[in-house]
Structures are given as structure tokens and as C-alpha cells.
Amino acid sequence: MPSQRLAAVASSPVRDLLALINRPEIISFAGGLPAPELFDVPAWRAAFDTALSGPAARRHLQYAPTEGDARLRELVAARMTGRALPTGADQLLITTGSQQALALVAAALLDPGAVVAVEQPTYLAALQCFSMAGARLVPITPDDPDSVADVFARERPELLYLVPTFANPTGRTLDAGRRAALVALAERHGVWIVEDDPYGELRYRGAHLTPMAAGSDRVIHLGSLSKIGAPGLRLGWLRTPAALRAALIVAKQAADLHTSTIDQAAAAAYLATADLDAHLARLRAAYRERRDTMLGMLPRIMPAGTRWTDPDGGMFVWVRLPGPADTAAILPRALDHDVAFVPGAPFYATDPDPATLRLSFSSSTPAEITAGMRRLGAAVTAG
Amino acid sequence: MPSQRLAAVASSPVRDLLALINRPEIISFAGGLPAPELFDVPAWRAAFDTALSGPAARRHLQYAPTEGDARLRELVAARMTGRALPTGADQLLITTGSQQALALVAAALLDPGAVVAVEQPTYLAALQCFSMAGARLVPITPDDPDSVADVFARERPELLYLVPTFANPTGRTLDAGRRAALVALAERHGVWIVEDDPYGELRYRGAHLTPMAAGSDRVIHLGSLSKIGAPGLRLGWLRTPAALRAALIVAKQAADLHTSTIDQAAAAAYLATADLDAHLARLRAAYRERRDTMLGMLPRIMPAGTRWTDPDGGMFVWVRLPGPADTAAILPRALDHDVAFVPGAPFYATDPDPATLRLSFSSSTPAEITAGMRRLGAAVTAG
Numbered sequence: 227m228p229s230q231r232l233a234a235v236a237s238s239p240v241r242d243l244l245a246l247i248n249r250p251e252i253i254s255f256a257g258g259l260p261a262p263e264l265f266d267v268p269a270w271r272a273a274f275d276t277a278l279s280g281p282a283a284r285r286h287l288q289y290a291p292t293e294g295d296a297r298l299r300e301l302v303a304a305r306m307t308g309r310a311l312p313t314g315a316d317q318l319l320i321t322t323g324s325q326q327a328l329a330l331v332a333a334a335l336l337d338p339g340a341v342v343a344v345e346q347p348t349y350l351a352a353l354q355c356f357s358m359a360g361a362r363l364v365p366i367t368p369d370d371p372d373s374v375a376d377v378f379a380r381e382r383p384e385l386l387y388l389v390p391t392f393a394n395p396t397g398r399t400l401d402a403g404r405r406a407a408l409v410a411l412a413e414r415h416g417v418w419i420v421e422d423d424p425y426g427e428l429r430y431r432g433a434h435l436t437p438m439a440a441g442s443d444r445v446i447h448l449g450s451l452s453k454i455g456a457p458g459l460r461l462g463w464l465r466t467p468a469a470l471r472a473a474l475i476v477a478k479q480a481a482d483l484h485t486s487t488i489d490q491a492a493a494a495a496y497l498a499t500a501d502l503d504a505h506l507a508r509l510r511a512a513y514r515e516r517r518d519t520m521l522g523m524l525p526r527i528m529p530a531g532t533r534w535t536d537p538d539g540g541m542f543v544w545v546r547l548p549g550p551a552d553t554a555a556i557l558p559r560a561l562d563h564d565v566a567f568v569p570g571a572p573f574y575a576t577d578p579d580p581a582t583l584r585l586s587f588s589s590s591t592p593a594e595i596t597a598g599m600r601r602l603g604a605a606v607t608a609g
Numbered sequence: 610m611p612s613q614r615l616a617a618v619a620s621s622p623v624r625d626l627l628a629l630i631n632r633p634e635i636i637s638f639a640g641g642l643p644a645p646e647l648f649d650v651p652a653w654r655a656a657f658d659t660a661l662s663g664p665a666a667r668r669h670l671q672y673a674p675t676e677g678d679a680r681l682r683e684l685v686a687a688r689m690t691g692r693a694l695p696t697g698a699d700q701l702l703i704t705t706g707s708q709q710a711l712a713l714v715a716a717a718l719l720d721p722g723a724v725v726a727v728e729q730p731t732y733l734a735a736l737q738c739f740s741m742a743g744a745r746l747v748p749i750t751p752d753d754p755d756s757v758a759d760v761f762a763r764e765r766p767e768l769l770y771l772v773p774t775f776a777n778p779t780g781r782t783l784d785a786g787r788r789a790a791l792v793a794l795a796e797r798h799g800v801w802i803v804e805d806d807p808y809g810e811l812r813y814r815g816a817h818l819t820p821m822a823a824g825s826d827r828v829i830h831l832g833s834l835s836k837i838g839a840p841g842l843r844l845g846w847l848r849t850p851a852a853l854r855a856a857l858i859v860a861k862q863a864a865d866l867h868t869s870t871i872d873q874a875a876a877a878a879y880l881a882t883a884d885l886d887a888h889l890a891r892l893r894a895a896y897r898e899r900r901d902t903m904l905g906m907l908p909r910i911m912p913a914g915t916r917w918t919d920p921d922g923g924m925f926v927w928v929r930l931p932g933p934a935d936t937a938a939i940l941p942r943a944l945d946h947d948v949a950f951v952p953g954a955p956f957y958a959t960d961p962d963p964a965t966l967r968l969s970f971s972s973s974t975p976a977e978i979t980a981g982m983r984r985l986g987a988a989v990t991a992g
Contacts, residue, residue, distance in 0.1 A: 229716065229717060229718055229719055229720045229723075229856075230720050232716060232717050232856050232859060232860060257672070259671065259672055260671075262667040262668070262670070262671050263667065265666075265667055265670045265671075267661065267666045267667060267670070270661060270666075270670060270871075271658065271661040271662070271666070274657040274658070274661060274871070275654065275657070275658060278650065278653060278654040278657060279654070283648075283650045283653075283654070284645040284646065284648055284650060285645070286841055287645070287648045287650070287653060287839035287840070287841040287842070288642065288643075288645050288648075288839070288840060288841050289640070289642055289835075289840045289841065290841065322705050322843075322865040322868075322869075323865050323866060325863070325864070325865050325866045326864060326865040329863060329864050329865070333612065333615060333741065334612060334615050335612055336612055337612045337613045338721055338743075340612075351862065351863065351866070354859075354862070354863050355863045358716065358859075358860070358863050360721075452672075456670035456671070456871075457670070457671060457672045457870075458669055458670040458671050458672065458673065458869065458870030458871050459670070459869055459870075459871060460705075460865055460866070460867070460868065460869045460870075473612075473615050476615060476737075476741075477615060477741070479734065479737070480708070480712060480734065480737050480738045480741050481708070481709060481712050481864065482705040482706050482708050482709040482712070482843055482865075483706060483708045483734070483843070484843070485705075485843065486705075486841065486842055486843045486869050486872050487840075487841030487842075487843075488653075488657070488839075488841050488842055488872065489869050489871065489872060
């Protein structure tokens with residue numbers, strides 16, 4: 227009864243899992259949630275109050291242009307420009323979270339049967355979104371430009387989806403050389419690159435890398451307020467090549483007319499008045515300690531031969547257990563031990579590695595991480 | 610370069626027009642905008658402040674379940690139940706405006722080539738949304754059940770889209786007998802009905818009619834806060850037959866994960882504490898006077914032989930000029946006279962009648978309507 231496109235897509239196992247594990251005694255490394263205790267609640271309360279004060283209040287409760295709030299786009303463009311990605315407000319489209327940006331790209335660029343190249347493993351909801359559009363997913367290895375060139379030539383993908391900075395689920399970052407090589411390949415083969423960048427401001431080590439979109443009009447750059455501000459507002463932005471702007475605006479009209487006027491006005495007030503850099507410094511300090519705590523525990527709790535990533539930023543550590551392990555079978559045991567994670571298989575477009583799992587360190591305190599990792603070790607070694 | 614599906618769909622002429630006519634001297638009957646001076650700004654300001662106060666504030670800034678805020682769903686379900694549509698909270702899915710509900714229905718039910726039956730003329734953005742999903746649109750005449758039965762048998766549509774109460778763009782309402790006949794036909798032929806009901810609470814004359822969804826599990830009922838509260842929040846809801854619930858939730862996950870947590874919490878606070886019935890009484894009184902002013906002016910300004918609808922509620926009057934008129938050609942002249950309307954042709958799936966036009970009376974005061982209608986008359990008769 228559901229459409230064929232939809233019937234091919236399962237509900238997100240991560241979200242289904244999250245719905246099940248709201249027992250308070252569980253320490254969860256499963257979700258990719260920012261730490262709620264670090265939200266700047268007073269600044270948000272003031273920002274919404276500003277947006278609903280004075281003569282502009284009525285405008286902020288009304289229908290609004292599809293492209294998004296002009297002031298918010300200016301503030302976001304200025305921030306991008308300050309981060310080595312020169313951007314004008316008119317290049318930006320405000321989206322209802324970065325997830326919607328993916329859906330709009332799919333609507334604007336993908337006909338059924340189109341090919342989408344993806345890193346693997348990669349962000350689960352992107353895989354779902356492209357699959358729902360009827361696309362065929364083809365994995366690439368960004369570390370091996372020759373193999374990417376082969377895939378581009380053989381499969382002729384419409385687009386390449388990447389989270390180049392502190393990737394979900396692996397935490398890995400593509401270095402400047404690989405970014406340049408992939409952009410050059412995309413330009414040569416006429417492939418669009420989607421550079422999904424929700425985590426870029428959460429760097430705990432090393433220097434900022436120039437976004438892939440700087441200097442190439444084949445790159446669609448996606449940003450989000452979710453990790454630097456608050457995800458509950460569902461506010462993201464899409465920096466669009468000029469050739470795609472009209473198509474993306476039509477897709478956005480059909481999707482929801484425009485993003486919440488009041489949330490956009492509050493976000494503009496927040497970006498204009500809150501000290502976002504000071505807030506980000508606090509976030510980075512807290513998340514860095516959480517990452518270090520998790521990485522410090524891993525060698526103590528995991529069986530010999532386990533490997534894991536060492537992320538420079540973001541929210542995730544990716545773990546591979548030794549031998550023919552199946553983390554999906556370990557999960558129920560972990561829940562019995564009051565700890566949660568996400569099995570790795572759903573993050574693969576093809577040929578999943580069932581011995582992998584994703585751990586998020588962002589939403590647990592160091593003490594919770596220490597306790598939760600002990601529980602995880604007990605669950606893994608109890609098998 | 611855009612996908613084939615998207616290339617087939619133009620940007621909304623209504624929204625493109627609205628973007629052009631923000632000259633303050635223009636009196637606009639073009640948009641379907643609620644009157645901003647009637648927004649209950651103090652109640653909304655208090656509702657957002659409540660949502661961002663106390664221990665729940667952090668939860669209202671965080672990611673949230675795809676289905677929507679539990680309390681908001683309970684409040685909406687209770688209101689529906691009180692309006693002759695018995696509804697449980699678990700039947701509702703909160704959407705980012707009613708427009709998103711249309712997009713989710715399209716994603717969940719329509720494969721490319723599917724057939725969608727529509728009244729004609731009907732809501733433009735619904736036509737766009739179904740076209741973008743690759744559907745073929747087939748017009749029906751709800752007043753003639755025999756012809757609808759023929760279309761159902763011949764075209765085998767997946768769904769029938771209707772605005773049965775105070776329709777956009779015509780203002781017409783389907784009576785109880787026609788509702789029952791269409792539901793019976795849909796059940797017999799296995800066709801889903803989408804009952805889009807954004808205007809139902811804006812009745813200025815006559816008695817409430819039972820929604821088509823009452824008593825039939827073939828009807829997907831869509832509601833919205835946009836016309837009774839404020840459109841800027843982009844808050845709608847979809848009452849789903851049990852058979853479609855899982856598919857619609859997967860589509861919603863892919864579309865934007867969930868609707869703004871803070872807007873949902875504020876809407877719940879508003880519905881729980883504001884006196885919505887008193888607010889609606891004020892809205893109805895104001896809009897009734899505006900409708901009556903517009904209907905009173907029409908015979909004075911329009912050429913002999915012009916016909917128009919006499920809506921029991923909603924926001925729109927539909928006008929047909931006599932003879933072979935072309936309202937699209939009249940529009941530039943109207944803008945020269947500082948008055949705006951929407952030509953009727955884009956509201957047709959097939960065989961547009963170029964002599965039609967849509968007038969909205971909701972967002973102009975009676976004095977503005979009187980002045981604007983004089984300008985419109987001058988523009989129409991100047992040709």
C-alpha cells in the first residue's frame with residue numbers, strides 16, 4: 227500500500243531505538259544529541275521574547291518568503307565568510323533543519339534510478355532520504371581518488387554525499403588534499419557534491435579546514451544550528467550553486483512553504499546578540515573532555531584487537547570489534563546492562579560490517595561516560 | 610539539470626506575485642493571508658515564554674519524537690473530537706504546516722505515474738506537490754457523483770484531494786450528502802481521500818458539517834494552526850488511517866526528522882491557556898464583515914454578467930468575468946491601479962478558465978476592501 231519508493235526504506239533504527247530506551251537508568255551513547263545542560267536557555271528565551279516584541283512581532287507570526295528570513299541569512303553568510311567560505315545572503319536558503327536540505331536536494335536533483343555516491347559508512351538518514359527518492363546508492367572510498375574516478379566514470383552519479391568534517395558515524399575528517407582531489411573529480415565528471423557540515427564548529431584539536439564549497443560551484447554546502455545552538459528549532463541552511471537555486475526554492479515551496487518565521491526571527495536575534503563564540507568555547511571544552519574520557523576508557527573495556535577512531539571534533543567514535551562479532555546481537559545485552567549504542571550495519575549503503583558500532587560522547591557527562599563504558603565492556607565481553 | 614519531476618513544476622505564481630507586490634500603496638486581495646492585526650500577540654509571547662521556562666525548557670530545545678509533542682497531539686485531538694471528528698492523540702502526526710502533510714502523503718502513497726483526482730479549480734500548492742511526486746492529475750466534479758464513479762473506475766486514482774469546507778480558491782462547501790456520496794465511492798473503489806481542512810473553524814453562516822473523516826478509514830484529514838492561530842509557526846496535523854501511520858512517519862523522518870520542538874511546545878501552551886474560542890469569535894466577526902463588504906462591492910464594480918461565489922466561511926471569493934476575458938492580462942493593469950488579485954488559471958489541473966480570478970478578503974480592512982474593489986473595477990473595465 228505505501229509507495230514503492232517508501233516501502234524500500236525502513237524506519238530509522240536509531241530513532242526507533244531511541245524511542246525504546248528512555249528508561250532513566252540507561253546511559254545512552256546511542257543518539258547524536260547535543261548536551262541539553264549546555265543549551266544557552268536564557269539567551270534563547272530572550273531571543274524569542276525579542277522576536278515577539280514590538281511592531282515586528284506580527285510579521286514574525288505571519289507567512290514569510292520561501293528563501294528564509296533576510297537578516298538570518300545575512301548573519302549566517304557573515305559567519306560562513308569568517309570561516310573561509312565567502313558567502314552572500316542571496317546564496318543561502320533557510321531549511322527546516324539540515325535533514326530538509328537533504329530532502330530538497332533529493333527532490334531537485336534525483337529522478338528515480340539516479341545514482342548517488344556515498345562514503346561508507348555514512349549518515350543513516352541521508353541514505354534513507356536518497357533511497358526514498360528512488361536513487362541507487364554506490365559506495366566510494368574518499369581516501370582513494372583513483373577508485374572514486376573509476377566509480378564516477380562507471381556509475382555516472384548525479385551527486386556525491388559527504389560529511390567531510392568529523393563525520394557521522396565515524397568522526398573522521400577528510401584532509402585538505404583529499405578535499406581538493408574530490409572537488410576536482412566532481413568538476414571533471416559533472417557530479418554535484420553535497421558537503422554536509424553540521425559539526426564543523428565542534429573542533430577539539432587542529433586547525434579549521436577550508437570547506438569544499440570554497441572555490442567550486444559544484445558543491446552544495448549544508449549547515450545547521452542544531453549542534454551550535456539548539457536542534458529543537460529545526461533550523462539549517464543550504465548554500466546553493468546559482469544553477470540550482472530556482473529548483474531548490476520550488477522544492478522548498480512544495481515541502482513546507484517556508485521554515486517557521488518565529489524560529490528564524492529568534493535565531494537571528496540569537497546570532498546577533500548572544501556571544502556564540504564564547505558559547506562554542508564552552509561546548510568545545512565540555513565535549514573535548516567527554517571525547518577524551520571515552521577514548522581513555524576504550525582500551526580498558528574492549529577486547530584485544532578492537533579498533534576505534536580518534537576524532538578531532540564532532541560527537542562520535544566508531545568502533546570495530548575483533549573477529550566476526552555482531553554488534554546487533556550485543557545490543558540487547560548492553561540494554562540489560564543499562565547502556566545503549568547504535569550497531570554499525572545500518573550506516574552502510576552496501577556490504578555492512580556487523581562488527582562495528584557507533585558511540586556518541588556528547589550527551590553524557592564524564593562520570594556517566596566512565597560508568598557507561600564499564601557497563602559496555604561487561605556487555606561486550608559477556609557474550 | 611533539475612530532476613524531471615521538478616522541471617515539470619513551475620514556482621508558485623501566487624508566491625512569485627506576492628514577492629513582487631510589497632509596495633505599501635497596493636491593496637492586495639492576492640494572498641491567502643490571515644489578518645496580522647488580529648494575531649493574539651500577547652498570548653503567543655506568553656506561550657513561547659512558558660515553553661522556555663522551568664525544567665522543560667531544555668527538553669523544548671532538544672530533538673524530539675517524529676510523531677510530535679504528546680501534549681499538543683492530545684489538545685488537538687480533543688478539539689477535533691469536539692468538532693464531530695472523534696480522534697485519539699495516537700492517530701495524529703504533527704507536521705510542519707499543512708503543506709508538509711501534503712508532501713508526506715505524496716511521498717507515502719504516490720509512485721511516479723500514479724493518478725490523483727482533484728476538484729477543479731483547487732489549491733495550487735497541492736497540485737504542485739502531487740505533480741512533483743510524478744503523479745498525473747485528473748479532475749473530478751464533486752457535485753456529480755456519477756461522473757466521479759466513472760473517473761474512479763476508468764483512471765483508478767490512488768487518492769482524491771479535496772478542500773470540502775470553504776475551499777481554496779472558490780470558497781465553496783460540499784454539503785453532507787455529497788460528502789457521504791464521495792466517501793462511499795472512495796471506499797468502494799479503494800481510493801484514499803485527503804480532506805484538507807485549514808478553514809473549517811472560520812464559518813460565518815450556517816452549521817458545522819461533520820468532517821468526511823468521521824466514520825471512514827479511507828480519509829486522511831489535515832488540519833492547521835495557520836488560520837486559527839498563526840501561520841508563522843508552520844504547525845499542522847495529519848489524522849492518519851491506521852494503515853498509513855507507519856509509512857507517513859518514515860516519510861516525516863526523511864523530510865525534517867520532526868517539527869520544531871519549541872513551536873510545538875508553544876502551540877500546546879497556547880491551546881491549553883489562551884481562550885481560542887473567544888479569539889475565533891473575534892476572527893469570525895471581523896472576517897464576516899470583510900466578506901460582506903467584498904460581496905457588497907462586487908455588483909457595483911464588475912461588468913454585467915460577472916458571476917461569483919458566496920462563501921459561508923474561509924477567506925476567498927471566486928469570480929468569473931463574462932465572455933472571453935483573460936484575468937492574467939488584467940493583472941498588470943490592476944497593479945497599475947494599486948490593487949492585486951490572483952488570476953484563476955493556475956488553480957486548474959487541466960483546461961483552465963482564463964476568465965476566473967481569486968479574491969481574498971481576510972487581510973484587508975473593510976475600508977481597504979471598499980477602496981481596493983473600486984480600483985479593481987476600474988482596472989477590469991479599463992480594458
